[in-house]
Each structure stands twice: as C-alpha cells, then as structure tokens.
Amino acid sequence: MSDNKKLKLVLCWHMHQPEYRDLQSGEFKLPWTYLxxxxxxxxxxxxxEAVPQAKAVVNFAPILLEQIEEYARQVNGYLHDQISITDPLLAALVNPSIPADPEERMKLVKDCMRANRERQINRYPTFKRLIEMADWLEHHYDSLTYVNSQFIGDILAWYHLIWMGETIKLSDTRIKRLIEKGSGYTLHDRIEIIEVIAEQLTTIICRYKALARKGQVELSxxxxxxxxxxLLLDLNSTREAMPDAPLPELDAYPGGEERIVWHLDKGVQTFKRLFGFKPKGCWPSEGSVSGPTLKILGDFGFEWAASGGSVLHNSLNLPENDKTLGIHHPFKLQETNVACFFRDDGLSDLIGFEYSKWHADDAVGDLIHHLENIAAHEPGDKVVSIIMDGENAWEYFPANGYYFLSALYExxxxxxxxxxxxxxECLQNKAEVKPLAKIVAGSWVYGTFSTWIGDVDKNRGWDMLGDVKWTFDKVISAGRLTEKQIEQAELQLAVCEGSDWFWWFGDYNPGEAVSNFEKQYRLNLANLYRLLGEEPPAYLSMSFTQGSGTPAMGGAMRPGVEFT
Known part of the structure; x- marks a missing residue:
C-alpha cells in the first residue's frame, strides 16, 4: 500500500507539571517534576530511541522545562560543590544526618509513601515491608522515637529506586545493584542514586532535541x-458547552488577551532557547480552545493546534456545521489561520484507563484492531490523533508501561x-483540512471547562485570582515598581494563572492532593501581593477547599468523555 493511502496516526504525548517552586524562597514544595x-x-x-522508524509529537510546557533546568543545575551543584538542594525530599536523600525530630522523620516517611501501591510499592517485597511498617507508624506515632536512622535512609533510597524509569532499571548497573542490595543503604549508596538522577536531569532535554533533529519527534x-x-479571554465561554454553569462573581478576567499573548511569547522564547527553533504547533493548555483562542494562535504564527474529540462533537452538532463529518481529519475554523486536530477520545482513553489492566500484547493488538477498522470503514484519507499525558498513565501499567510501549512502537x-x-507532516503532505463554521469552546476533558470552573471552590479560586490581577494592574499603572520588579511580578502572576490549581479544587479529589495544591495556590497569590508592595488579604491564610474523593487514577488524569 502506498504511503498516501495508509492510515495516518499521530501519537501526541503532553508533558507538563505546574510551577512547584515558591519563587520567592526558591524551595520546591512538591517533588513531582524530578520524579x-x-x-x-x-x-x-x-x-x-529504540525504534528509529517510530514517530511521535511531544509537547512540553515551558514552565516544566525551566524546572528541569533548575533541578539539573542544583543537583550538579551539589555533586560538584556541595551546594544545597532546595527540594526537601531530594536533599534528604543525600543528607548525612537523618533528622532526629519525630515530626520531621514522619514527614519524610509519609513523603516516601506517595507512589502506586500495586505497581511501584508491592512490586518490591523489601520496600513493601518498609511501607507496611510506615503504615503502622502512622497509627502509632509515639513509636517514631524508636525508629532508627537506617530505616529512614532505606526508605529514602528505595523510594527513589522505585521511581526510576524501567529503561534505567534494565540498563544501569548501579541501579540494578542497589535494587538487589535491598537494605542497609549507606550514604555512598544514596549519593550514587543522586548521581543517576543528575545524569537524567542533565541529558533529558538534549535527548528530545536529538530525536527532533532526526525527524522522529515533532516538538511543540x-x-x-x-x-x-x-477562560482568560472570556469566562462566559464556559456556558457554550455548559449553559447552566454557575460562574464566579468576577465578570471578566482583566486584561485576559494581553496575558495570553504574554504566555505565548514567553513560552516560545523558552522553547527556542532550549531547542533552538520556533515550534510549528501548540497544544493549548488542556486542549482548551474557543473561536477567539484559535484566532490568536493563528495570528501568533502557529500552523496547528489540537483539542479534545468532545469539543468537535459539540461543534458538529451546531446547525452551522456539517454533522456528517468525522473526527479523523484536521479542521480549520473560518477566519482563522491554524489547522486544528481533534483527539480520538475513545482510543486515547483506552490507553489511559483500560490497557494497564491487559497483557501488553493483547492491548496493542486491540488498539491496532480499532485502527484497522477505522482504515477499512471510514472513507477518504484519515488522520487519527491519540493525545494524552506523557507521564501519568504509566505507573498503572506493569513495569511503567515498558512492555506496552515497546510493543506499541514496534x-x-x-x-x-x-x-x-x-x-x-500531515499538513505538509496535504492532508485534507475540513471547514468548520463555528466551534463550541471546551477542553479535552468532557469537552467542557468543568474541571476548572463552575463549582463553588473553583469559582472562588477565580475570584481570588481576579482580586490579585486588579491589584497588579493598579500597581503597574501607578508606576511604583522598577523594571526588574515588574518582571518578577509578571512571572509570579503567570504562575497564579496556571490551570493545575483549579484542576485540584473540589471535594471529588483526594484530600492530600487538594490540600497540597490549594496551599501552594494561596502561597503564590500571597507572594504576588508582596511583590507588588501590598499586604495579602486575610482570606489567603485560610483554606477554602478540601478533598475527600477517590477518582480514577488518583485524579491526575481524566477521560475525554464523561461517563454517566
């Protein structure tokens, strides 16, 4: 079969973590970036790298890339010059003296329990025993006095060993040896672990850059x-897909379009600095699009964007559009200059939520069967877009998805x-771009913005963000800040505008995750007020959302289609 008759498949992996640093102190509040x-x-x-014939799109959030850079700088600074690391968990790994204070010890123990029980913890019987002891200690707090330093050292070592990628565990003799050792880890052992971590942090951006240079990866x-x-452009866009959604008291986010252009410009600058070229494509945060958003992306010079399949389904149901069109094509909204690809939610969610329970060969076979059916039963040239997180699914698979991903690419x-x-490449090879008269604003999660707005806690978060933005605008217009202070305030404001804080607000999420993200959101807002020379409002000292839910995959992923 000729190449132009083959079913075109794009695997797009989105890599993103929010800003976990307190930008004023420099401390990393959560370890998820380096892990x-x-x-x-x-x-x-x-x-x-193992399958040179394979191709994919890899999307990076610029704020993630900057954190990787900072981790690499700090870890190498520690190894070469004994400079302190500002991530407490990573610093504890190589601290010669285990803290004596029971509360500090318990915090380290609890931090080392944050992993997938079935796939990461229970896989290693020695670590499983340590975690069972940690479970017991949580309910017998007074016994912490009798916990020796070796227990803390071993649990810290094991925690970082279980978070190593499967390809590292299979290829790095140091990690193989340390896993086999099992207990009695010394400071030398723990420093060996951080040496491996430093190597990965130092080389990972270069590895993706090399893959892009070879043409295997398109970076976006x-x-x-x-x-x-x-939502920064127009909070009322929420109601295009959710007509009855309650909205914040905030009528509109002040200066939203200016802020979008700032984020796009800053993001492309960061990308170009690290990868050496301007990207052709943009995965809008959470696949969130609207008519005005696509217009801005096209005017900014992007050739393609992507969103969720439910957004297209909602849009094709409008009388202005041709509802007979299928999802497996790029589309172009009238009066815009950017082609938009739409995620096949069914296939993407099979990988994200179902195939982790299958044997790898059966899972890949099932996916290929679905793709062959699409090729056989849908007329014309087709582009199937599988788009999903590149980080959150794999801890639910055996061996971090090693067998599934190996078989998938091969x-x-x-x-x-x-x-x-x-x-x-699809656009270069003249894939047919279908016309779209109108689009319904939404995201890749359910085709709506319900994950970020529309309930009491999320709306409260928007009102708090609106308050600080009004203060920001007032202080900037008054000319009270130096150029450097304005730059710091703009960066802090950008962190506050990130989507992840709102994702976790709401009682359907796990309590610990909600607490962690809610505290950091309030800290971010308070830091911005202080940078502006203003006293933070008293409400920022009080929690405004709590979680008690147990969503699928811990809440870090959501399917593209809402199941009722």
Whole structure:
C-alpha cells in the first residue's frame, strides 16, 4: 500500500507539571517534576530511541522545562560543590544526618509513601515491608522515637529506586545493584542514586532535541505557565458547552488577551532557547480552545493546534456545521489561520484507563484492531490523533508501561497499513483540512471547562485570582515598581494563572492532593501581593477547599468523555 493511502496516526504525548517552586524562597514544595523526569520523560525518550522508524509529537510546557533546568543545575551543584538542594525530599536523600525530630522523620516517611501501591510499592517485597511498617507508624506515632536512622535512609533510597524509569532499571548497573542490595543503604549508596538522577536531569532535554533533529519527534509547546486561554479571554465561554454553569462573581478576567499573548511569547522564547527553533504547533493548555483562542494562535504564527474529540462533537452538532463529518481529519475554523486536530477520545482513553489492566500484547493488538477498522470503514484519507499525558498513565501499567510501549512502537512502525506521523507532516503532505463554521469552546476533558470552573471552590479560586490581577494592574499603572520588579511580578502572576490549581479544587479529589495544591495556590497569590508592595488579604491564610474523593487514577488524569 502506498504511503498516501495508509492510515495516518499521530501519537501526541503532553508533558507538563505546574510551577512547584515558591519563587520567592526558591524551595520546591512538591517533588513531582524530578520524579517524572527519572521515571516517565526518560522512558518515553528511550522507547522512541529504540525504534528509529517510530514517530511521535511531544509537547512540553515551558514552565516544566525551566524546572528541569533548575533541578539539573542544583543537583550538579551539589555533586560538584556541595551546594544545597532546595527540594526537601531530594536533599534528604543525600543528607548525612537523618533528622532526629519525630515530626520531621514522619514527614519524610509519609513523603516516601506517595507512589502506586500495586505497581511501584508491592512490586518490591523489601520496600513493601518498609511501607507496611510506615503504615503502622502512622497509627502509632509515639513509636517514631524508636525508629532508627537506617530505616529512614532505606526508605529514602528505595523510594527513589522505585521511581526510576524501567529503561534505567534494565540498563544501569548501579541501579540494578542497589535494587538487589535491598537494605542497609549507606550514604555512598544514596549519593550514587543522586548521581543517576543528575545524569537524567542533565541529558533529558538534549535527548528530545536529538530525536527532533532526526525527524522522529515533532516538538511543540504550550502557553508558558499552562493557563486555560479561553477562560482568560472570556469566562462566559464556559456556558457554550455548559449553559447552566454557575460562574464566579468576577465578570471578566482583566486584561485576559494581553496575558495570553504574554504566555505565548514567553513560552516560545523558552522553547527556542532550549531547542533552538520556533515550534510549528501548540497544544493549548488542556486542549482548551474557543473561536477567539484559535484566532490568536493563528495570528501568533502557529500552523496547528489540537483539542479534545468532545469539543468537535459539540461543534458538529451546531446547525452551522456539517454533522456528517468525522473526527479523523484536521479542521480549520473560518477566519482563522491554524489547522486544528481533534483527539480520538475513545482510543486515547483506552490507553489511559483500560490497557494497564491487559497483557501488553493483547492491548496493542486491540488498539491496532480499532485502527484497522477505522482504515477499512471510514472513507477518504484519515488522520487519527491519540493525545494524552506523557507521564501519568504509566505507573498503572506493569513495569511503567515498558512492555506496552515497546510493543506499541514496534508493531505500529512495522504495520503495512498504518503510518506513524506528526501533525506538521500531515499538513505538509496535504492532508485534507475540513471547514468548520463555528466551534463550541471546551477542553479535552468532557469537552467542557468543568474541571476548572463552575463549582463553588473553583469559582472562588477565580475570584481570588481576579482580586490579585486588579491589584497588579493598579500597581503597574501607578508606576511604583522598577523594571526588574515588574518582571518578577509578571512571572509570579503567570504562575497564579496556571490551570493545575483549579484542576485540584473540589471535594471529588483526594484530600492530600487538594490540600497540597490549594496551599501552594494561596502561597503564590500571597507572594504576588508582596511583590507588588501590598499586604495579602486575610482570606489567603485560610483554606477554602478540601478533598475527600477517590477518582480514577488518583485524579491526575481524566477521560475525554464523561461517563454517566
């Protein structure tokens, strides 16, 4: 079969973490950036490196790239010059003296329990026993007095070993040896672990840059700090997909379009500095699009964007559009200059939520069967877009998805009727772009903005953000700040505008995650007030949302279609 008759398949992996640093103190409040580097970003690069015929799109949030850079700088600074690391968990790994204070010890123990029980913890019987002891200690707090330093050292070592990517565990002799050792880890052992971590942090961006240079990967970008662009432009766009949604007291986010342009410009600058070229595509934060958003992206020079399949389904139901059109094409909204690809929610969610329970070969076979059906039963040239998080699904798979991803790339790269490609290549090869008269604003999660706005806690978050933005505008217009202070305030505001804080607000999420993100959101807002020379409002000292839910996959992922 000729290449132009093959089913075109784009695998798009979105890598993003919010800003976990307190930008004023420099301390990392949560460790997820470096943990996902050593587990997921490393493995995802290695799988592509192992199958040179495979292709994918990899999207990076610029604020994630900057944190990777900072971690690499700090860890190498520690190894070369004994400079302190500002991530408390990573610093504890190589601290020669284990803290004596029971509360400090318990915090370290609890931090080392944050992992998937079935796939990460229970896989290693020695670590499983340590965690069972930690479970007991949580309910017998007074016994912490009798816990020795070796227990803390071992649990810290093991925690970082279980977070290592499968490709590291299979290839790095140091990690193999330390896993086999099992207990009695010394400071030398723990420093060896951080040496491995330093190598991954230092090389990971270069590895993706090399894959892009070879043409295996198309690298794309997200607005700098991952804001929901349609909501910054117009909070009322919420009601295009949710007509009855309650909205914040805030009528409109002040200066939203100016802020979007700031995030796009800053994001592209960061991307160009690290990768050396301007990206052709943009994955809007959470696939969130609207008519005005696509217009801005096209005017900014992007050739393609992407969103969720439910957004297209909602849009095709409008009388202005042709509802007979299928999802497996790029579309162009009238009066815009950017092609928009839409996620096949069914296939993407199979990988994200179902295939982790299957044998890898069966899962890949099932996916290929679905793709072959699409090729056989849908007329014309087709582009299937599988778009999903590049980091959050794999801890639910055996061996961090190693067997699934290996089989996926090998079998797809060798398939006679399926062509792994990229969004830009599809456009270069003249994939048919269908017309769209009007689009319903929404995201890749359910085709709505319900994950970020529309309930009491999320709306309260928007009102708090609106308050600080009004203060920001007032102080800037008064000319009270120096150029450097304005730059710091703009950066802090960008962090506050990120989507992740709003994702976690709401009682349907796990309590610990809600608490962590809610505290950091209030800290971010308070830091901005102080940078502006203003006293933070008293309400920022009080929690405004609590969680008690148990959503699928811990809440870090959501399906594209809402199940009722």
């Amino acid at each position: 996902h580097v050593i587990k997921d970003y490393v493995d995802m690069a290695a799988h592509l 970008v997200t607005p700098y700090a991952h804001p929901i662009m349609p 079998r797809l790269a060798g398939h006679p009727n399926i062509e792994l490609t990229t969004f830009s």
